[in-house]
Amino acid sequence: MSDWPSHGGRPEQVLPRLGLAAERSVTDFSANLNPLGPPSWLAQWIAAGVAELAVYPDPDYREAREAIARHEGLAPEQVRLTNGGAEAIFLAAALLARRGVGRALIVQPTFGEYQRACHHYGIEVANFALVEECFVLDEARACEAMREAGALFLCRPNNPTGTLVERELIERLLAEGQRQGTTLVVDEAFVDFVIRDERLTPLLARYDNLLLLRSMTKLYAIPGLRLGYLLGSAEAVGSIAQLQPPWSVNALAAGLVAPLLSDHDYLTQTRAWLDAERPWLQGELEALGLSVVPSHANFLLLRHGGARSMTALLEHLARCGILVRHTHNFIGLEGAWLRVAVRSRPENRTLVEAVARWSAP
Numbered sequence: 119m120s121d122w123p124s125h126g127g128r129p130e131q132v133l134p135r136l137g138l139a140a141e142r143s144v145t146d147f148s149a150n151l152n153p154l155g156p157p158s159w160l161a162q163w164i165a166a167g168v169a170e171l172a173v174y175p176d177p178d179y180r181e182a183r184e185a186i187a188r189h190e191g192l193a194p195e196q197v198r199l200t201n202g203g204a205e206a207i208f209l210a211a212a213l214l215a216r217r218g219v220g221r222a223l224i225v226q227p228t229f230g231e232y233q234r235a236c237h238h239y240g241i242e243v244a245n246f247a248l249v250e251e252c253f254v255l256d257e258a259r260a261c262e263a264m265r266e267a268g269a270l271f272l273c274r275p276n277n278p279t280g281t282l283v284e285r286e287l288i289e290r291l292l293a294e295g296q297r298q299g300t301t302l303v304v305d306e307a308f309v310d311f312v313i314r315d316e317r318l319t320p321l322l323a324r325y326d327n328l329l330l331l332r333s334m335t336k337l338y339a340i341p342g343l344r345l346g347y348l349l350g351s352a353e354a355v356g357s358i359a360q361l362q363p364p365w366s367v368n369a370l371a372a373g374l375v376a377p378l379l380s381d382h383d384y385l386t387q388t389r390a391w392l393d394a395e396r397p398w399l400q401g402e403l404e405a406l407g408l409s410v411v412p413s414h415a416n417f418l419l420l421r422h423g424g425a426r427s428m429t430a431l432l433e434h435l436a437r438c439g440i441l442v443r444h445t446h447n448f449i450g451l452e453g454a455w456l457r458v459a460v461r462s463r464p465e466n467r468t469l470v471e472a473v474a475r476w477s478a479p
């Protein structure tokens with residue numbers, strides 16, 4: 119099953135595997151992007167900023183970092199702007215390798231890039247499984263396992279389960295990490311979708327063994343533009359600055375940071391949409407016999423309450439013009455589950471109707 123694409127949002131790779139034309143038009147539930155699309159002012163903003171492409175961006179991205187620092191309540195020295203959350207992951211691994219970390223624990227099932235980044239920098243990986251079905255973290259086992267590792271990678275809310283390790287438990291892991299010399303790398307790529315404000319930023323004041331990774335591409339639906347950032351102690355962020363290739367973020371993306379962060383209406387609309395749609399979609403899918411993991415994010419992990427094959431459902435949906443995310447390359451899931459993004463009500467309804475046709479006796 120290794121030739122399944124390793125990320126969502128690639129219909130042209132999945133459809134031919136299912137015997138369907140690569141160019142067939144589908145509604146994409148396989149990538150976890152905000153269905154509101156980029157803020158309405160963005161296209162015009164970019165058109166007006168095209169002249170900036172003729173000039174090198176500030177290699178330190180001072181303005182963008184100051185905007186993020188204000189937004190997060192941190193000093194600019196604690197912020198590094200990155201080319202999406204993906205670059206932040208690789209920079210975190212580069213820092214760990216530079217500090218001599220030889221072994222990292224990755225809380226699974228989760229986003230595959232932590233493993234790739236560790237391997238890229240010669241860091242050995244040990245997988246730490248969440249408790250099956252409910253996908254909670256066993257604290258005692260985690261503390262025990264941390265003894266053998268210089269770093270722990272954890273995603274919150276977690277892709278693909280949508281589960282959120284609570285802040286108090288993270289704090290206890292950080293305290294344990296301080297005793298044992300373990301750094302926690304917490305990827306909060308989806309945290310801005312969480313209805314309650316759950317960000318871990320305040321913990322940076324007390325724990326210098328915490329690195330936080332963020333993505334702006336999901337929330338603002340700009341995966342083609344790429345934007346993310348990394349937060350940590352001034353010392354860690356200073357070292358990361360030395361490891362980052364120069365000008366890795368383009369001028370338009372960097373210039374967008376401040377206006378995006380100050381668009382409060384967009385965030386309010388996003389949260390109102392998710393607040394309404396996630397419970398609705400979950401309820402409808404459960405009523406059709408699917409088990410859905412309770413999610414804090416903008417996607418749902420599900421499987422059949424009986425034993426029906428999720429690959430069969432994925433194929434059925436693709437034939438109905440709906441692409442969902444397979445789980446063949448999520449460690450511990452191996453295709454037995456599917457992940458679906460929460461989209462607009464009409465799109466979610468189309469998904470539910472297609473699942474109903476598959477579920478009908």
Ligand SMILES: Cc1ncc(COP(=O)(O)O)c(C=O)c1O
Nearest residue numbers: 202203204229277307333335346
């Ligand atoms: C958990 C997680 N972190 C980071 C990323 C990468 O984000 P970006 O597109 O901003 O590089 C993804 C993308 O799917 C993700 O799921």
